[in-house]
Amino acid sequence: MRHVLGIGEIGLERAEAILALVPRMAEVRSRSVPKVAALRGRTVAMLFLEDSTRTRLSFDAAARALSADTMTFTASTSSMKKGESLRDTVETISALGPNALVVRHRTSGVPWQVAAWTEAAVVNAGDGAHEHPTQALLDAHTIREALATESLSGVRVGIVGDIRHSRVARSNVRLLRMLGASVVLVAPSPLQPPGVEGWGVDASSSLDDVIGGLDVLYLLRVQAERITGGAAPDAGEYARRFGLDHARVRRLRPGAIVMHPGPVNPGVESSVDLSRLPQSVVGRQVANGVPVRMAVLLDALAGAGAGMEEE
Amino acid sequence: MTIALRGGTVVTADGEVRADVLVDGGVVSAIGPSLRGDAELDATGCHVLPGFVDLHTHLREPGREEAETIATGSRAGALGGYTALVAMPNTDPAQDSVTTVEFVRSQGRAAGLVDVLPSGCITAGRRGERLAPLADLAAAGVTLFTDDGNGVQDASLMRRALLVARDLGVVLAQHCEVSSLTAGAVMDECACSGELGLPGWPAVAEELMVQRDIDLVRDTGGRIHFLHLSTARSVALVRAAKAEGLAVTAEVAPHHLLLDHGALRSFDPVFKVNPPLRSPADAAALREGVRDGTIDAVATDHAPHPAWNKEVPLDEASPGMLGLHAALGVVGAALSPSPMDVARMMSSAPARIAGLSPRHGSLPAVGGAANLCVADLSARWTGGDRPTGSRSANDPWVGVPLVGAVRHTVFGGRATVVDGEVQQ
Ligand SMILES: [Zn+2]
Numbered sequence: 001m002r003h004v005l006g007i008g009e010i011g012l013e014r015a016e017a018i019l020a021l022v023p024r025m026a027e028v029r030s031r032s033v034p035k036v037a038a039l040r041g042r043t044v045a046m047l048f049l050e051d052s053t054r055t056r057l058s059f060d061a062a063a064r065a066l067s068a069d070t071m072t073f074t075a076s077t078s079s080m081k082k083g084e085s086l087r088d089t090v091e092t093i094s095a096l097g098p099n100a101l102v103v104r105h106r107t108s109g110v111p112w113q114v115a116a117w118t119e120a121a122v123v124n125a126g127d128g129a130h131e132h133p134t135q136a137l138l139d140a141h142t143i144r145e146a147l148a149t150e151s152l153s154g155v156r157v158g159i160v161g162d163i164r165h166s167r168v169a170r171s172n173v174r175l176l177r178m179l180g181a182s183v184v185l186v187a188p189s190p191l192q193p194p195g196v197e198g199w200g201v202d203a204s205s206s207l208d209d210v211i212g213g214l215d216v217l218y219l220l221r222v223q224a225e226r227i228t229g230g231a232a233p234d235a236g237e238y239a240r241r242f243g244l245d246h247a248r249v250r251r252l253r254p255g256a257i258v259m260h261p262g263p264v265n266p267g268v269e270s271s272v273d274l275s276r277l278p279q280s281v282v283g284r285q286v287a288n289g290v291p292v293r294m295a296v297l298l299d300a301l302a303g304a305g306a307g308m309e310e311e
Numbered sequence: 312m313t314i315a316l317r318g319g320t321v322v323t324a325d326g327e328v329r330a331d332v333l334v335d336g337g338v339v340s341a342i343g344p345s346l347r348g349d350a351e352l353d354a355t356g357c358h359v360l361p362g363f364v365d366l367h368t369h370l371r372e373p374g375r376e377e378a379e380t381i382a383t384g385s386r387a388g389a390l391g392g393y394t395a396l397v398a399m400p401n402t403d404p405a406q407d408s409v410t411t412v413e414f415v416r417s418q419g420r421a422a423g424l425v426d427v428l429p430s431g432c433i434t435a436g437r438r439g440e441r442l443a444p445l446a447d448l449a450a451a452g453v454t455l456f457t458d459d460g461n462g463v464q465d466a467s468l469m470r471r472a473l474l475v476a477r478d479l480g481v482v483l484a485q486h487c488e489v490s491s492l493t494a495g496a497v498m499d500e501c502a503c504s505g506e507l508g509l510p511g512w513p514a515v516a517e518e519l520m521v522q523r524d525i526d527l528v529r530d531t532g533g534r535i536h537f538l539h540l541s542t543a544r545s546v547a548l549v550r551a552a553k554a555e556g557l558a559v560t561a562e563v564a565p566h567h568l569l570l571d572h573g574a575l576r577s578f579d580p581v582f583k584v585n586p587p588l589r590s591p592a593d594a595a596a597l598r599e600g601v602r603d604g605t606i607d608a609v610a611t612d613h614a615p616h617p618a619w620n621k622e623v624p625l626d627e628a629s630p631g632m633l634g635l636h637a638a639l640g641v642v643g644a645a646l647s648p649s650p651m652d653v654a655r656m657m658s659s660a661p662a663r664i665a666g667l668s669p670r671h672g673s674l675p676a677v678g679g680a681a682n683l684c685v686a687d688l689s690a691r692w693t694g695g696d697r698p699t700g701s702r703s704a705n706d707p708w709v710g711v712p713l714v715g716a717v718r719h720t721v722f723g724g725r726a727t728v729v730d731g732e733v734q735q
Binding site for chain 1: 500501502503504505506507508509511577578579618619620622623624625626627
């Protein structure tokens, strides 16, 4: 049993071990009975105090495909009373004996705090603007798949949008650099994180300056209040400077791919329909969500040797 | 009932003297060799210092008694060698009326372990909209006014407050924070906050208000005290203002001398404090500011919170940490001060700023008030190994090596702490 907290804690060796499990997980998903006994008798509790139906359902499907039992606590069902601390909530859930606690929270650091208060393996399903390690793992898998290469060295990834408030950006930067890719972060300066110069990446405030050199164009979801809070006076100006449009699509290198963690704000991150764009691998990202999370749960709870026989 | 403090080194106006000290009633009756008393306290290896004075204590009563009461905060103070605490006004109700101020003072008297000196609010309810009844509060004995927890955002209101305070001969103490720059902040804005994805509190939010208030002091001929300065640039601004001859004083909190923003990597809300822990370079500049006298006083910003306000996500956690019990040990570890420096920064300077001299802050002298701290300034201990005295447990010093420990405290001629234990 081990936690899955941030990419830094996971490290390169373990990340590769998790990624190596993904094809087997995808194979399980393609079986007529898409289920194996690997985690039978284990319980995975979802503690989703920030609402995210997509990620929660993805973890839930992953746990069930491995025959784990699941239970779910959301902000509305966990009925956190006034005066009940996060620690109280975690200890109450832990008393039910889950083997893993999948934690999603709007505040950075919560999975680390939770890990100090529970015996269960804590899996970070996204904390504040800090880390979203399973998203980064599925993105790395998607990039390898789409570019048909194991090695990401020499691959240039541009991440565009609200880097400052993005856990997807932080986890991706950490993992992509670990895997050998080079990264450029594209955002207006108010949306670049403080200290970005120490991240080992390039930073730019012009998408047009960098788009022609990218193998991967990764568009982040941008929240409207962040745009008017400092990036641009309105979504229209933001879209003109940082959104993907047909002119920018034409400037993409041959073979370059376009990614987005979803859900897309139509007309903001892209005025091009990403579900129809040939370069888009957004559908692959969605499809890889469950197998990658199966691999993560297996790594956290059972190790690679667990049984893959059918239920 | 006389008390003899035997075998110590007394820090007097004439320097350090190896002598016993005899306390009789509320005064020091003799300093010399071989003094005997009804009670005798061993001061071997210790310095006899003036009792410490804290310009910045959150006692939480009235309104937040689950965090601290005046009695438990007084206990923490006595353990830390304090004989006077200036009680911050962010209580509920706030200390903006004579009734509340009198209540705090009387609870302090009832506890009987330190002098509890209520500060008053600058603005009614600390809301920053209109002035509190400064003259009535001053008539009731309040000498220091602050909206601590909030800075006074409105420059016009602050300008009027400085003029009124000048008329009344009291001091305004500013919590420097331009709030439009710090909404939602949980830590210093820095490379760490960028890496951790935590909303940052930029240094400039403090420095803008320090600069504004220095300009207002020049403009009004008023006087200001800056609470808990946290940045290198703030120190430089105060240094320049003092060189100009303006009536400006400043304090620093122990945690800003010894901790830095890297502590937030643990995501432990015990390290969330306002203003936030800053960079190692800021901490070094603050230490230099204390050494060269730019910063007059060390003041704890003792801010107790119950577990349920700390064992929560960082954005929900209340800011603040315990300080009274360990302040001397932190100052020792951070600054390696001389005994006279300790007396200056922890007693005489804060007493002068709050208008408490000569009852507090005076070096031990025959005929002087018997408010004394007996401390082993070279004692090494680890934070967490000694009781805090507080009702709350948000102690950032657990596991931290500290230098300097209080052995006895004498307040008003009575031993309030003997061998590190509170005497109720
Ligand atoms: Zn304050």
